[in-house]
Amino acid sequence: MAPGLASDDRSTLLVGFEAATDFDAPLAADRLTAAGVPFDVEGATVAFPGEYRADAAVTRLAHALERDEDAGEGRSTRQRLADRVRPHLGDAERVGFPAILGDAHVEDVRADLSERLDAEVFEIPTGPPSLPGIRLEDRLFEALDEAGVSMTTGNPVVDHETDADGRIERVYIDRNGARIPYRADAYVLATGGLVGKGVDSDRDGPREAVFGCHVPAPDDRMAWSGEGAFADHAFARFGVDPDDRLRPLDAGGSPEFANLFAAGGVVGGADVAREKSASGVSLATGLVAGRTAAEEA
């Protein structure tokens, strides 16, 4: 994505696909121009080469690019895509596509298209489903595997046991009614916020969903939300209140558990939607929680 930097002054062509309605290239180009970017930018919409349904899955299109599938007339997907983009190229030195240029082999696709177009190709992240997110996830799991980490995903933690010192000794996950125990020296809570369901709430108040950690909130439920959809809502800041090692604190200000650390959306105090700070909060808290948890192990 680096060649797509907004501070770069190389002239740019943005390309959208008729099938991928999330990204309207001419509109994006107009907005960038209006915002005063230091480069010329045009937008063009082309049909994705090959026969696809109007609402084809982006994984399907990414797959076709990655495998460079036959796109008809004896030519491959990338070949035909480049042919369709070329008439719009003008003086553009770089070309931005929505981020569907393949999965594991995105760099091959990017290099190939760059060569065919004689312009540096980059991707523009769009809404879900996000291929860049999937690639990041794959890299995370690969790194964990190489580090010898044990993993299990897809089943919820439903219970836990503590030892005499109040440390979490083991957690139980539920597999259709069967309780399976897992043990670790430290636990990182990264279960998300209200939308992600890491924070639960009822008439009595909000609470953290897995370990029941304290979540500060106004006593008066009417004060949870402000007037109007985009007001400064208290609920938007709901989440655990952590200490400087990111351990969730109870109502009295002491750590709920000595070996539980919180990261991401479950951490309260920030209205990440208003601040547009969700990624920043997640990255920063993830780093600290992971490192402090590792000190316990």
Added chain:
Amino acid sequence: MSDGHDTHHTDDDCGCSDAEATRPAGEGAVPDGGTATEAGGEFEPVDVFDGSDMDLRPGADSCYKCTSCDTSCPVAEVDDSFPGPKFQGPEQWRLKRKEDTEIDDSIMGCSNCMRCDGACPSDVPLSQMHNSARGEYVDNQMDKLSREYIRNRILANYGTLARVGSKVPRLTNAVMGNSLVQKINEKVLGITAERDFPEFADETFRSWWKRRGGPKVHSEEKRIAYFHGDYANYNTVEVAKALVRVYEEFGYEILVPDQRCSGTPMFANGMLDDARRSAKVNVENLGDAIENGYDVVASCTSCSMALRQEYPEQFDLDGTETVAANTYDALEYLLVHENVIDPIRAVDGDQLDLPDFAYHAPCHSRNQGLDRQAVELFRHLDGVDVEDVGDSCSGISGTYGWKEEKYDYSMEIGEEMFEHMEHAEGETGMTECPTCSMQMEHGTGYEINHPLEVLEKALVDTDVEV
């Protein structure tokens, strides 16, 4: 629903209570698998209350359209005519609420790999919705005399076929392996001629077990009831025998209860009546075993998936929840209850005749959170490299890859796994799922083992104390 009915005439002796018959259409149409007038006119209790387990509305409402399911779907990635799990599940369910809309025929494109279930961060019961929609489609919209229906019925009831075929294994193997027969199967039935029909063992597991005199170990505390399913009984009996030997090594008394097919291929083909009949027998027999102190273990991850998830999601049978909560995968159960890691650490893999392995996690094991257990256990086995070949689907999905019109998609889905297998150090495959195993062999020519067979080699009749 397969065993339900949509219309009520006053003179119908349908066995429905008035309460059910007068429900508003919008409520009554919920495919619940519980409404039942069985073949013999036998009446079973029905699911008539709103908000019960079978009500799919909360699931549909939980969907916040993040599309994680769609990106996890292996079929949508290769089959342009398949709109993906989000449509098949919550969206189709909502469309159906409005008016008298039929189920979209694209539901038959779903391979029932159930990856969407595991991908959903919001607990939407996607596969339950797919199973219900598919059942409704097959019941109401599919021509029962069509080639597709007959073919699917045959594939779904593989166990019945196997019961007959395995009586004369050599003859059956010769006939099914005949290329002319394969061509006829493809032309007449639509079963691909590209695949070799799995060979039947000379002796079924159950007859071996009987001949052996049943369990060799007796224990009051450590007791498992083994659900072998059809495949380990008729085809890969060495997997079933490995389970017996490994569990006996750890001191377990083993019961092999009467059982039918888990129903997995029936669910995948929308044959919910067939699945229900199987489920009923299994839940009764396994329920009895559980009452007698046995936990249920299965060596096939699709069988354990059916018992744990599909039964309670589709059928309102007495004891289903108990069976689900007390059923485990064979390796999972051992890892929870026994110290397997230390004995495995004590094994010198170089001394054993064990190759390196390319391991593939079946989708149905992934969905149970078991996709990592084999590689993580065998990390501790010195001298044997077990490499995970990635998180892609093998592409066969039980009966899916056997269908002539799906064969190419199946192989295209499998390509990523084949490539990773070729790149892996090991030239022997490993997986828990019998049909993944067929696909792995088909795509690479490798021999494929089950983790239990490796455990047997490492721990049974060796110097290592368990």
